[in-house]
Amino acid sequence: MTEKKLAAKRLLLFLVLAFGISWIPALILNRVFGYHAWFETNRMPLFALPVLYAPALANVLTRKLTHEGWEHSLLRLRLKGNxxxxxxxxxxxxxxxxxxxxxxxxxxxxxxxxxxxxxxxxxxxxxxxxxxxxxxxxxxxxxx
Structure with a gap:
């Protein structure tokens, strides 16, 4: 597989996972409890706070599923000189x-x-x- 196709596959997988992790629970909660009973009450932070981390979780899952690894993730803290x-x-x-x-x-x-x-x-x-x-x-x- 060419590098461009692999990058496109990773991007598509990331987007599906990120939006899926975020939106599927919202749709279920809306359907089961109704918008006003869930999203306009003090229960909203119980849903909203974990969903904030959906893109980070999607990143981890995408890297695992596509065997990308962490070498080029730029997550290492390099304080010396920076x-x-x-x-x-x-x-x-x-x-x-x-x-x-x-x-x-x-x-x-x-x-x-x-x-x-x-x-x-x-x-x-x-x-x-x-x-x-x-x-x-x-x-x-x-x-x-």
Whole structure:
């Protein structure tokens, strides 16, 4: 099999597994319990959190099923000589979260009192967003 055909086979298998692992349980839960009873209640995180890892699981399964191995997976942590890139990526994730955090605060429709949103409230929300973005990145590793 040529390298292009093998790559296409791996990609197709990955997509089938990733979407299957994500969507099949959602369709079953929707059919059995109904959308409103399951997806609009506090039960949603029980479904959503494991599904975040479907692409990571699909990657592992694809590599196993196609005997690809892990040699070219680029998952080895190489801090020596690369620490500045790792730190830059963490700061970049945080920096990119600031505009989305600011936008969410400004359009949230929350009750910010009669005087509107104060500078302190906006600053504290943005600082929390900046600080938690890398942590959330680690918690959802493999989602995208």
């Amino acid at each position: 620490l500045k890139y790792y730190l830059t990526s963490l700061l970049l994730v945080s920096a990119l979260s600031l505009p989305s955090g600011a936008l969410a605060v400004l359009i949230s429709g929350g009750d910010w009192g009669t005087n509107g949103l104060t500078g302190t409230e906006l600053t504290s929300t943005l600082l929390i967003t900046f600080a938690t973005a890398p942590l959330l990145g680690f918690l959802t590793f493999g989602e995208e």
